[in-house]
Amino acid sequence: MRIIHLLVIGALVFAAAYVYRIKMDSTARTERVLRLHAEIREQRDAIAVLRSEWAKLDAPLRLQGLAERHLPLKPLNATQYDSLKNLPERPPSLVRPGDPDPIGAMIQTIDASADASSVTGSVPTSAPASEGQQ
Template identity: 55%
Template sequence: MRLLNILVIAALIVAATYVYKIKFDSTLQAERVAKMHLEIRKQRNAIASLRAEWAELETPGRIQDLAERHLKLQPMQSNQIDTFDNLPPRPPAVAPAAADPIGAMLTPSAPETTGSIPAPAAR
């Protein structure tokens, strides 16, 4: 009977210690969660202030003032616009069946006999 009482008391002490450890770990985790929530709130406030600052920096009036102050730009004149007649000609049309469209544009239509590179022999 006495041995049974000692075993029960030992089991109660072990159980109480285990419960205390679980409570301590859960309290520690709750503190970590609270710290993370605080850090998240701080980061969201920082993001909000940066967005407000960015919105202030990108206002069109401010950019216009900076452009006028720092860039020596002048209004566009009508004689700066060119006509379509002065555009360069279009590149030659490439056959859609060509395996290498860029090579087809570079290869002349009539290959010259002098200076041309011979095709490799089949093995």
């Protein structure tokens, strides 16, 4: 009978220690959750402060004042535009007149390899690619 009492007392001590350990783990986790909530609140407050500072710095009147103060801008005159005859010549074409368009060929290659699910609908999938080049 004494051995049973000692085993029961040992089981009770073990159970009490186990329950105490569970309680301490849950307390530590609760404290960690509370610390995380406090950090989240601090980060949200910091984000709110940064957004208000950004709104202040991005205000159109403030930017206009800075531009007037620091940029030597003058009003636009109609005489500032140049005539078409003073434009530089068009650069030479790198594609000969009879050759296919290299960019169009790349697009056709991409379109041919693309899934049907990635089609945006801007170009019909059933139309031949050569129609637009004739």
